[in-house]
C-alpha cells in the first residue's frame with residue numbers, strides 16, 4: 001500500500017474502533033437508509049431536529065451533518081442553532097446542499113448556512129456546487145447532469161476557495177479539495193444513481209470520518225474511497241439483479257470494509273492547483 005492508502009486504511013479502523021456519534025439533520029427520504037449505512041460502516045447515527053435539543057446533541061456528537069433535502073424554514077433555523085453549537089465545541093459541520101439551484105429557497109438556505117456557520121466540508125453533485133457559486137448547470141430536482149472529471153476538479157477548487165471550506169464534488173468520479181491540493185477518487189458504480197440517498201448517506205459517511213480525523217481533506221478522501229470501494233464490490237455481485245439487490249449488498253459491503261478493501265475497487269490520484277486555479281502537475 002502507498003503511504004496515503006495506509007493513512008486512509010488507518011482512518012477506517014479508527015471509525016470502526018471508536019464508533020463516532022454522527023448527528024444528522026437530514027431529509028425524510030433518506031433517514032432510514034442513512035442510519036443503516038452509518039451502522040454498517042461502524043458509526044453511531046442519531047437524528048435530532050427539535051430546536052430545543054439540537055445544540056445539546058451537536059455538542060456531544062463527533063460530527064454534525066446538515067442535509068437540505070426536504071428543508072423547511074423552521075428546519076433551517078434549527079440547523080443554524082445546531083451548527084453554531086458544533087462550531088463552539090469544535091465539532092466538524094458537513095453540509096449537503098441537496099437540490100441547490102433547483103429552487104431559490106434551497107440555494108439561499110445553503111448560502112445562509114455557509115455564511116452563518118463554519119462548515120468544514122461541503123459535499124454535493126456538480127450542479128449543486130456550481131449553483132452555490134452563482135453558475136448554472138443542468139439540474140433536475142435533486143439530480144445533476146453529466147460533467148467531466150476535469151470540470152469537476154476545477155469547479156471544486158473554485159468552490160473551496162470562494163466558500164472557504166473543503167469541497168467534495170461527486171459524480172462518476174469524485175473530487176475533493178481544500179483549494180490547493182485536489183484528490184480524484186474513482187470507484188463506485190452507476191447503480192449508485194439508481195438508489196435514492198446514496199449522496200446523502202455519503203455525506204454522513206464523510207461525517208463519520210471527519211469525527212476521527214481533523215484534516216478534513218484526508219478524512220474526506222478516506223470516506224470517498226471506502227464508500228466507492230463498497231459500492232464497486234456490491235455491484236460486482238448484484239449488477240445483473242438490479243438496484244434493489246444492490247442497495248442491500250451495498251449495506252453489507254459497507255459492513256465488510258477492511259483496510260485492504262480499496263485494492264482493485266477504488267483509486268486515488270492527486271494534483272496541486274496553482275494560485276490561478278490551473279494545475280501545477282497533471
Ligand SMILES: Nc1ncnc2c1ncn2[C@@H]1O[C@H](COP(=O)(O)OP(=O)(O)OP(=O)(O)O)[C@@H](O)[C@H]1O
Pocket residue numbers: 098124125126142143144170171172173174187188189190191192193195196197198199200201202227228
Ligand atoms: N456514473 C457514476 N458511476 C459511478 N459512481 C457514481 C456515478 N454517479 C454517482 N456516483 C457515485 O454515487 C455516489 C453519490 O454521488 P452523487 O453525485 O450521485 O450524489 P447526489 O447527486 O447528491 O445523490 P443523491 O441526491 O441521490 O443522494 C458517490 O459515491 C458517487 O461517486
Ligand SMILES: Cc1ncsc1CCO
Pocket residue numbers: 027029030069070098142196197199200
Ligand atoms: C428524492 C429526494 N427529494 C428530496 S431529497 C431526496 C433524496 C435524494 O437526494
Ligand SMILES: [Mg+2]
Pocket residue numbers: 096098099124125142199200
Ligand atoms: Mg444529493
